[in-house]
Amino acid sequence: MLRLERVAMRYGEGPDVLHHVDLTLNRGEFVFVMGPSGAGKTSLLRLLALLHQPSAGRLSMFGEDVGRLDQDRRAALRRRIGLVFQDVRLLDHLSVSDNVALPLRINGRDDQQSARLVSEMLAWFGLGAVAEAGPATLSMGQRQMVNVARAVVTRPDLLLCDEPTADVDGKLERRLMHLFIRLNKLGTTVVLATHSERLVERHPHPVLQVAGGRVSGPAAPSTLAAAE
């Protein structure tokens, strides 16, 4: 489903921030991405989100060579990806429900179906009461829930999460992890970048280690612990 062969990536004309990445992820896999700050975790997720082109190597996703895709095909692939940002990016001029409905509208789902899915999603997060509120009125935790709800409402084939539990309390962290695992069981491939070793220990999924722009793994968490 996702294959990187000797992939390198750089920002603009700068030096490579990822080097010779070889990685294969199959449908339904759940991997953590770990590594120190500035190691390249976010760059790897941005590459997988098709925000950047590889500067070298080959990236194929859903059976298509990303380097050969035109703009429309890339957009079509992105519609199969859900992305939870580290910095919560919501559109403040839209209500909470409109923010969550946005990927559905972009996917061309009809309004009735979208309304039902959004309503279910907001109810699951306990955000039903603020559905028509503006995101600016929400707490940080609520904003993160809207951010996640928007990423998963289309039930994407690939879910990329960048530190989704960094700024939330333990209760919400458990709730979010429960959601990601449930989606994964339904067939979504999940790539979750985190600093939290506790999170990795609690959820026994393979771990990709990123250091100095190089990616190793995936390794089982137990292997990782032994190496440390």
Added chain:
Amino acid sequence: MRRLAIDLRRFDLPLRQSAVSRFLPWTIGGLLYLAVVALAVAGVADEALRLYDQRTKLVTVTLPSIEDDGRSERQMAAAIEMLNRTQGVLSAVPVPPEELKALVEPWLGTAKAQLDLPLPRLIDVTLDPRARPDLPALQERLGAAIQGATIGVEALSRDRAERLAVFFRGWSSALGIAALLGLLALVGLITLASLRMNGANVELLRLMGAPDRRLAREFERHALLSSLQGGLIGFALALLTVVGLLHSSRRMDLAEAIELGLRPLDWMLLASIPIIIALLAMGVARITASWGLARIP
């Protein structure tokens, strides 16, 4: 219909919230007002010229009376020759003395008209209505060749009115077209500025799989709504101004008593301006947004 109205106003990007975008309908309204008034003035001037063109342009040239018959004939011949050489003059015919006497009879009476009074000599000049010869220059040339030769005041007054109409038609058209081009340029610039201000939001929507075509359509719709909103207000105010101007022009004493106005076709063209401009603004916004988006990696 209500659903359509809601969809038209629903934007994924916060285009209606930014200061530059809020300013757009008002600027469009102002420029459209200026353009419609200017083009209406040009239309009125054009209609005035058309009315003048429909009327035969007759000019009376007056040569002062002199005693010497031989000199008088030479002066008349020189004047006729000069007139015939002038561009736009169709014919120059001396008014026979009998006809001249008949002209003064209502004032002097039959008996006095038979007296050997020194009467000026007149030349009836027929001009090509579309040629618009330079009558003040002709007057100057005639005066230099024949002392005291003059062109009738009415002809000069009509000539001035025609020149004024030509001036207003030219400059008003230029001003109107410049305002419309400025309006379209402004739409392009504001689209680019909005695109720059919404860089992060554009990236967000792209990440969700929104193709650039869809994003460009947002700018296109925003330009259409702003143009319709500002344009219709500007047009309504311009219409009131034009009607007011036409109404007040009735008190003007124009040469040959022509009445200023607009033809039905002109009214239709003016009415179509807000719609045409809204469609053009939409196109400009779409092209500019597509161009700008192609430059955002």
